[in-house]
Amino acid sequence: MASKAAEQRNRVQTALDRVRHQIGLVLGAAAGAREMAEAEVARLTLEQEIVRVGMDHATPAQQTEWARHPAAHEVFAALGGTRAAFYTDWSAGPGQLRDLVAAHAPGPAGRPPSEWLGRVGTNPGVTAPALWRVGSATAAGSDISRTFDVAVPLLDESHLAITSAPKTRPVVDGIVQGLLMRVLSAFEPGAVKIHLWDVGQLTAILPDLYPLSRTSALSLYDPTRLEDLLDELAGHIRRIHATGMQAGHTSLRELRKATNQRLEPYRIAVLYGNGETLDAERARDLKRVASGALAAGICLILVDVPTAVSASIETLSLLDERRAVSSMTGSDLVVDLDPPMPSGQVIRAANRIAEALIARQGGPRSFADLMPSEIGQESSARELRAPIGFYEGEAVEVVIGDASPHALIGGPSGSGKTNFLYALLGSLAARYSPDELALYLLDFKEGVSFAGLAPGRKDSSWLPHAKLVGVNVNTDREFGLALLRFLADELRRRSAAAKEHEVTNLADLREQDPSGHWPRIVAVIDEFQYLFAGRDQVTAQATQLLEDIARRGRSQGIHLVLASQDVAGIEAFWGKPAVFEQCTLRIAMPKARRVLAETNNAAVSAPKWHAVINHDSGVAHGNQLAHVPDASSRNVFVNLQQKLWELYAGRFTRPRLFDGAHSPVLEQFPAFTELKPNAQPRAILGQSIDVTEAACGVDLPRVPGRNVAVLGGATAEALSIMDSAARSLSRQMELGQVEFLLHCPIVASSPAVLDLKSRLEAEGHLATLTEDLSAELESIVESLSTTTPRILLLYGVDAALPSLEAKAVGQLKSGLDHLRTLLKNGPAHGVHTIGWWRSIARLKDTLGFGGTDDIGAWAALDVQGNELSPFAAGQVVHWSPRPGRALFFDRTTHGAPEVIIPFQRPETEPTAGGTS
Known part of the structure; x- marks a missing residue:
């Protein structure tokens, strides 16, 4: 074991x-x-x-x-x-490098300064040289055959970081200045913009270039405000990126190549540091800018700024005052730097470039310069685009489309706001035909800014694109509300069509429904804050409609242009920013307040006759300053309008003109002139405040309650309503079909009543002027079932009450009793009363207890709204009387009373309010 x-x-x-x-x-x-x-x-x-x-x-x-x-x-x-x-x-290498630089650095980019310094460039800036010379290097030994040019990429290609050596600041300035002069001299004036920032100097940054500072080609920045420069560059990057992305391109270079246009200037931002690392926030901002700058045509030259950037960047590190090493050649080769250009020659060259740029601007441009070479050839399917002014010779455009659907324009009185609107309308109308663009123009201030765009007595022409022109509507806020309701209805119509064709925007709808009529709609509302001037239903409804149109209108081609002298005073939008958020296009006239972003003060310093155009909701980086040419002087816009009117003659209907300073004339009103005999007569009382030129009237069928009351003491308006009601009925009645019974106890109104009687008789009708109203009423009541249809025209009923109330001895009923019977039972037998009461109290006395139902319709003049509630189904009536207007209510058709405009009686002078 x-x-x-x-x-x-x-x-x-x-x-x-x-x-x-x-x-x-x-x-x-x-x-x-x-x-x-x-x-x-x-x-x-x-x-x-x-x-x-x-x-x-x-x-x-x-x-x-x-x-x-x-x-x-x-x-x-x-x-x-x-x-x-x-x-x-590599014996042939130096020669190949020399050929390479010569091919990619032509002209000022690579040639000696003696060949080009002081000459103004001609390259329009669509394409740029890829390399820019800084010196030379020798491959080995001192054999000149091995010497080649050294150049660095800039602009679209790469950023450049320069690191200095002790006591080499003048050398660095010479390198930077040499590169900038090469770039500026290679392109035509205005194609390049230089931005200079130095952490250690407020002034004297490359002073030889200062002649350029009187133009936009050179901008200097506060040494303590690097964020201002970075924010501006970031804004340009975002704006250019958005433009490129909309066009389907990933960089500005691709967009230039596709369009064969420069579109945007090249930008070179030179940042002088001191060798110390930037603070964390500025370093992050610089890194973000550098990563997107090249695609936007922005190049950075960083001098002693030790910040890593995640973008293409080449380096140039100085060894001493004459030599450097570059990432382009490697550290094993020393670059012999080109000597600085002579200071005097640089100053003279910069001055020539500045003068050429100023000359190229050509001074103030005219309205004619805004016009295209061919009228009406543009398509509005995707957007509306039109130049409205110029900056340094380049046109500045306004773009209205899905990206910038609505515009907000602000400027105090005299700042040029109206002139800007004319420049905008003219530029749009010249580029787009009325099939592509429909204009709805509304001016709330007291004036006739847009009146000339509709036909008038002196000029029968009109702007063919205009569908509606409203002027002097500062007291008719209801007309602005009517326009918003029309736009909301049109928005629903377009949305339904888009849903039917399974599309989501106007461009696709037009493509799927080419036979449909889908122009872009631009609604211009000047002094739009009047819409929200009261704390009432008009303000509430206008706010709701405007917010809905602003949110959903962009996709269906409905655009708002809202203009105001003082946007700060619009209480209706406090806490409701939906409209302003959708107004991404902001136009600020000089000294305008609260149109641009809160921190954007560009409007404060804008010169006269200029405007700040901003498509980025007013943020500073979106600012474009534009000189707006004179578009509103005598015969300037008129000549364009006449040309367009003749070009499109007969193809488009005249615009609807609503002028709040003039009353409509019954004989010229379509709803009156088109009247014919009719089994269902309708009494016209006045003009509706609506987008269409519609009349407001009362149907008089044989049913109870179809009587009309005119309420208030405004004599001219009351006589007008009575007159238009009677005359409109007479045109609808066959001869002998009806009898007009007139009664007027007011002496001052008798001439008007007699004139009406004569007019009715001239048309063949039976017209009786009675003195004894009580007897006539008794006679009619006694034969009511068999009587001829009658229209009772009772003037000043309150003045007749004493006689109507009187009874003879033994008489059972008074004239007032008979009047009440007729008011109750007459309409069913064809007897209708149109009466004028000068006070609500006297109307109540006439009707007696519980008789308000016998007045089916009424028109109130100088009567306060709180008195009208019993006659408006008990609802609260918001009405403050104003001259030339009436409040109308028909209990069979109205949910709430509406404002109407009484007609101008021919024999009277025009009264305030109405249309032509």
Whole structure:
């Protein structure tokens, strides 16, 4: 048993010994491999250091240290062989580099300054040289055949980081100034903009370039406000990126190539640091700007700014006042820097470029310069685009579409707001035909800004694109509400069509329904804050409609242009920013308040006759300053309108003109002139305040309650309503079909009543003017079931009440009793009363207890709304009387009273309010 156990121990011991042996072999092999790896790492580290420093540039101390390295002999032999082989095989290399630079750095980009400095460039800026010369280098030795040009990429290609050496600031300035002059001289004036920031200097940054500072080609920034420059660049990047993305391109270079237009200037931002790392926030901002700048045509030149950027960047590190190393050639080659350009020559060259840029602007442009070469050739399927002014010779456009659907325009009185609106309307109308663009124009202020766009007495032409023109509507807020209701109805119609064709926007709808009529609609509302001037139902409904149109109108091609002198005073939108958020297009006239973003003060410094155009909700980076030419002087816009009117003659209907300063004339009103005999007569009382030129009237069927009351003491308006009701009924009645009975106890109104009687008789109707109203009423009541249909026109019923209330001895019923009977039972037998009461109290006295149902319709003049509730189904009536207007309610058709405009009686002078 013991021997067996010993045998087992021996076997286990033997196995363990074998395992130990194998582990030893493995550990030995691993140690050997580790030693080899460490030796290889040491060799590679040495090789890397030698390559970085350069075999010919090492100090004696470095060479001694390298020589002590165990792998020194091997590394030096390998690198020497590689270099020898390279120079043996690369004998043609310098010549190839010279050819490469010559091909990619033409003209000022690579040629000596003597050949171009002081000459103004001609490259329009669609394409740019890829390389820009900074010096030369020699491949090996001093053989001139091995010398080649050294150039760095800029603009679309790469950023540049320059690191100075002690006492080399003048050299750095010479390098930067030389590059900038090459770029500025290569392109036509205005194609390049320079931005300069120096952490240590407020002024004297590249002073030789200062002649350019009187133009937009050169901008300087506060040394303590690097964020201002970075914010501006970030804004340009976002704006250009959005433009490119909409066009399907990923960079400005692609967009230039596709359109063969410069579109945007190149920008070079030079940042002078002091070798210290920027604070964390500025470093992050700079990194973000650098990452997107090149795609937006923005190039950074960073001098002693040790911030890593995640973008293409080349380096130039100075060794002394004459030499540098560059990432373009590698650290093993020294670049001999070009000498600085002579200061006097640079100043003269910069001055010539500035003068050429100013001359190119050509001074103030005219309205004619906004016009396209061909009228009405643009499509509005995707957007509306039109220049409205100029900045440094370049047109500044306003774009209205899905990206910037609505516009907010602000400017105090005299700032040029009306002129801007004319420039905008003219530029749009010249580019888009009336099939592509429909205009609805409303001006709340007291004036006739848009009146000339509709036909008038002196000029029969009109702007063919205009469908509605409303002027002097500051007291007719209901007309603005009517326009918003029309736009909301049109929005629903377009949305239904889009749903039917399974599309989501106007462009796709027009593509799927080419036979449909789907122009873009632009509604311009000047002084729109009047819509919200009261705390009433008009304000509440207008706010709701405007918010809905602003949110949903963009996709269906309905756009709002809201203009105001003082946007700050609109209480209706406090806490309701939906409309302003949708107005991404902001136009600020000089000294405008709260149109742009809160921190954007560009309007404060804007010169006269200019406007700040901003498509980015007023944020500062979206600012574009534009000089707006004179579009509102005598015959300027008129000439364009006449040309368009003649071009589109007969194809489009005249616009609806609503002029709140003039009353409508019954004889000229379509709803009156088109009347014919009708079995269902309708008494026209006035004009509706609506987008269409509609009349407001009362149907007089043979049913109870179809009587009309005119309420209030405004004599002219009351006579007008009575007159238009009677005359409109007479045109609908066959001769002999009806008798008009008139009664007027008011002496001052007798001439108007006699005139109406004559007019009715002239048309062949029987018209009787009675003096004894009580007797006439008794006679009609006694024969009510067999009487001829009658229209009772009772003027000043309240004045007749004393005589109506009187009873003769033995008489059972008074004239007032008979009047009440007729009001209750007459309409069912064809006897309708149209009466004028000068006070609500006297109407109540006439009707007696519970008789309000006998007045089916009424028109109130100088009567307060709280007095009208009993006659409006008990609802609260919001009405404050105003001249030339009446409040109308028909209990069979109205949910709430509406404002109407009485007609102008021919024999009276025009009264305030109405239409032409």
